[in-house]
Amino acid sequence: MTQTCNRCGKDKPLEQFNRQTSRPSGRKTICQDCTRKQGLDYYKLHRKRIIKRAIKWCRDNPDRAKENSRVSKLKRKAERERERQQQQAEATQ
Numbered sequence: 001m002t003q004t005c006n007r008c009g010k011d012k013p014l015e016q017f018n019r020q021t022s023r024p025s026g027r028k029t030i031c032q033d034c035t036r037k038q039g040l041d042y043y044k045l046h047r048k049r050i051i052k053r054a055i056k057w058c059r060d061n062p063d064r065a066k067e068n069s070r071v072s073k074l075k076r077k078a079e080r081e082r083e084r085q086q087q088q089a090e091a092t093q
């Protein structure tokens, strides 16, 4: 089963389209690659507004912002640790 992407016009397997339950096909009309690009384009276009909103959100929700940054810090730390272990494992092979 394939579906044509509305953005790049390529035929791609259904798995490459994100799920969207509100649509009869159950899939989005643009592929994951294009969805990612669209997100990036949107960010580039509205960067200032997005950052401003994020800062405002942090001010309005200091507790949740603190918790979020704590969690993402831990995630980054765990990721670095995993990479380090991987590199060590490769070096000893």
Ligand SMILES: [Zn+2]
Residues within 6 Å of the ligand: 005, 006, 007, 008, 009, 010, 030, 031, 032, 033, 034
């Ligand atoms: Zn596409």
